[in-house]
Amino acid sequence: MNGDIIVPITFVAAIFGILFLYLRSRHRERIAMIERGVTADSIENKAKRASATLKVGMLCVGIGVGILMGYLVDRIFNPEDSSVFYFAFIFLFGGLGLILNYKIEPKKKNGF
Numbered sequence: 456m457n458g459d460i461i462v463p464i465t466f467v468a469a470i471f472g473i474l475f476l477y478l479r480s481r482h483r484e485r486i487a488m489i490e491r492g493v494t495a496d497s498i499e500n501k502a503k504r505a506s507a508t509l510k511v512g513m514l515c516v517g518i519g520v521g522i523l524m525g526y527l528v529d530r531i532f533n534p535e536d537s538s539v540f541y542f543a544f545i546f547l548f549g550g551l552g553l554i555l556n557y558k559i560e561p562k563k564k565n566g567f
Contacts, residue, residue: 509563510556517552521545
């Protein structure tokens with residue numbers, strides 16, 4: 456019984472710990488840049504943020520298509536162990552979404 460509750464609590468604590476350390480180090484880095492006189496433009500990179508949004512969006516679309524394909528294979532072919540297809544298609548289409556993002560990004564920077 457104790458092991459059932461300790462694992463989720465440890466997992467959530469680890470996630471919050473990693474997030475806290477990331478935000479604290481980013482804050483210290485920005486404070487150091489401001490003390491050196493670096494402009495705020497170099498701190499905020501809007502092009503990088505837009506690129507990250509495109510990447511996350513394409514990854515989510517790929518995962519959605521992978522789940523849909525896994526569902527279709529499960530319904531049409533009715534395999535004995537269908538969970539393999541779900542995971543395989545999620546990673547396959549998620550990866551294809553990231554590869555497509557890699558191909559689109561240089562064109563976007565050049566103003567396609």
